[in-house]
Amino acid sequence: MTRLLAVSGPEDPAIVEAAALLRAGGLVAFPTETVYGLGADGLNPAAVAKIYAAKGRPATNPVILHVADAAGAQALVSRWPAEARALVERFWPGPLTLVLPASDRVPSIVRAGGPSVALRCPAHPVALALIRATGRPLAAPSANRSQHLSPTLAQHVASSLGGAVDLILDGGPTEAGLESTILDLSGVRPRILRPGPIGPADIEALIGPVDLWEGVVKAGDRQAAPGMAERHYAPRARLELVAPGSGLREASGSVAYVALGALPALPAGVRGILLPLDAEAVGTRLYALLHELDDAGFERIFMERPPEDEAWLAVRDRLRRASAKERP
Numbered sequence: 384m385t386r387l388l389a390v391s392g393p394e395d396p397a398i399v400e401a402a403a404l405l406r407a408g409g410l411v412a413f414p415t416e417t418v419y420g421l422g423a424d425g426l427n428p429a430a431v432a433k434i435y436a437a438k439g440r441p442a443t444n445p446v447i448l449h450v451a452d453a454a455g456a457q458a459l460v461s462r463w464p465a466e467a468r469a470l471v472e473r474f475w476p477g478p479l480t481l482v483l484p485a486s487d488r489v490p491s492i493v494r495a496g497g498p499s500v501a502l503r504c505p506a507h508p509v510a511l512a513l514i515r516a517t518g519r520p521l522a523a524p525s526a527n528r529s530q531h532l533s534p535t536l537a538q539h540v541a542s543s544l545g546g547a548v549d550l551i552l553d554g555g556p557t558e559a560g561l562e563s564t565i566l567d568l569s570g571v572r573p574r575i576l577r578p579g580p581i582g583p584a585d586i587e588a589l590i591g592p593v594d595l596w597e598g599v600v601k602a603g604d605r606q607a608a609p610g611m612a613e614r615h616y617a618p619r620a621r622l623e624l625v626a627p628g629s630g631l632r633e634a635s636g637s638v639a640y641v642a643l644g645a646l647p648a649l650p651a652g653v654r655g656i657l658l659p660l661d662a663e664a665v666g667t668r669l670y671a672l673l674h675e676l677d678d679a680g681f682e683r684i685f686m687e688r689p690p691e692d693e694a695w696l697a698v699r700d701r702l703r704r705a706s707a708k709e710r711p
């Protein structure tokens with residue numbers, strides 16, 4: 384049975400209980416500033432295996448280790464380059480995940496057999512308190528079934544993962560709403576594997592030019608990062624990106640239309656939803672909105688294509704994947 388406990392802050396006794404469960408090899412979902420994570424003791428391969436089983440996640444897709452500070456990260460890598468030091472000083476705790484060469488303390492299952500490990504220090508008081516109370520790095524992917532929408536509310540975790548989790552810590556809605564930026568520092572040139580709340584310009588200002596990885600990994604390959612499956616972060620409803628006001632004439636069934644900035648005139652029966660023309664606000668709200676529209680049984684969602692500028696990079700990335708036709 385999954386239990387759900389509200390946590391008020393880092394001193395909440397629920398955290399002590401959650402840490403004991405984690406040390407005993409259990410699964411605990413917890414809030415971060417991006418999305419909810421499905422946590423396990425990151426140094427216990429059997430516990431990490433439960434994450435893969437609960438999510439239905441392919442063994443080829445590695446998981447992030449969550450640490451409480453830079454020292455916690457350094458203990459898990461074989462190299463700590465100057466770029467890592469600079470980025471961590473500026474952005475940790477925060478939504479930046481760094482991929483670095485792993486030390487041999489990191490279990491193979493965490494790395495999906497590869498040579499590197501992804502490390503992140505979340506900016507959420509409950510997540511940080513939980514890592515400290517457990518005394519281990521916490522392996523934690525987003526707390527959803529593989530390829531489904533990420534959870535921004537404890538309730539999303541409960542409905543996606545149901546009985547597979549021992550405990551869900553409910554810390555209310557998450558703030559950023561989109562997953563962390565993933566930056567690979569293990570190769571010759573720094574490379575963004577997944578755009579997120581910290582943009583390329585923020586990173587480049589500190590360490591110079593970075594590449595942006597926009598490829599797609601085919602099913603069965605060891606994945607360089609998650610969103611690399613073309614369809615990912617997807618609602619059950621069919622999502623289509625459109626120019627403002629278009630695409631609606633041929634629509635039938637129960638249809639929602641998500642506008643950015645201004646709501647156009649809509650055909651009768653189409654439910655209109657207005658979001659601000661503000662990338663950060665849309666990022667915060669996007670997954671929760673898609674969850675709501677799914678729960679309300681909409682069959683089709685039309686959403687206006689966001690602007691092309693860099694501020695919208697992460698939102699565009701998630702929307703492109705959520706609207707891709709085929710699951711790999």
Ligand code: TXA
Binds near residue numbers: 445523561608
């Ligand atoms: O905001 C976030 O990052 C959230 C919260 C819970 O921290 N976590 C999250 O985890 O989004 P997940 O597993 O859903 O996505 C992280 C992705 C993995 O899918 C994986 O492909 C990539 O990070 N990743 C993990 N380890 C990696 C590695 N060693 N090299 C390259 N990519 C890696």
Ligand code: MG
Binds near residue numbers: 524525533609
């Ligand atoms: Mg995920």
